Amino acid sequence: DTGVSQDPRHKITKRGQNVTFRCDPISEHNRLYWYRQTLGQGPEFLTYFQNEAQLEKSRLLSDRFSAERPKGSFSTLEIQRTEQGDSAMYLCAGRGAESGQYYEQYFGPGTRLTVT
Amino acid sequence: AQSVTQLDSQVPVFEEAPVELRCNYSSSVSVYLFWYVQYPNQGLQLLLKYLSGSTLVKGINGFEAEFNKSQTSFHLRKPSVHISDTAEYFCAKGGATNKLIFGTGTLLAVQP
Secondary structure (H helix, E strand, O other): OOOOEEEOOEEEEOOOOOEEEEEEOOOOEEEEEEEEEOOOOOOEEEEEEEOOEEEEEOOOOOOOEEEEOHHHOOEEEEEOOOOHHHOEEEEEEEEEOOOOOOOOOEEOOOEEEEEO | OOOEEOOOOEEEEEOOOOEEEOOEEOOOOOOEEEEEEEOOOOOEEEEEEEOOOOOEEEOHHHOEEEEEOOOOEEEEEEOOOOHHHOEEEEEEEEOOOOOEEEOOOEEEEEEO
């Protein structure tokens, strides 16, 4: 158990609906990352936060996607007007700032999104 | 562009046999390499990492990997696999921001 939790674990939604996912890292994780994993592929980077600041966004993150990390603790990822191509596993990872943890990312169990 | 290549999409192996999962990465100034394991419908668990120092890295569950700078490889090995090792294995490279670039994964299928 990495201590990183994600909610919900599964989400089924209809095309055009909005969905929001939540990630709770452990308190030592000052950096938080979001990845998307489609079937048969490795995770792809979406965005990351250092504390509450969003420092980088991938080109994969279209205008329909928005992420926040208020107060530098939990984070949310919202997808507006979902499309079938958004169906994937959304993974969150935390990374600590302390020596020895500086480069390791600890993943949550993921949220599997199915858009019908 | 940064990349990680896992040429084998699936590796079948009999229980108690040795296994090697191959990973090649694009060269860069700073190289941080990782192997993660993913069981069905779960997140990724870190097996081992290479940041610097000794090129032979030992991880959990009896796995080890060797960093080879000249061949830009970071192959994962285990001398004797168990049924419980059946899972998807991902090689990943970290960069300046430490966002991870993943390979496409290798399914290790251990047969009795």
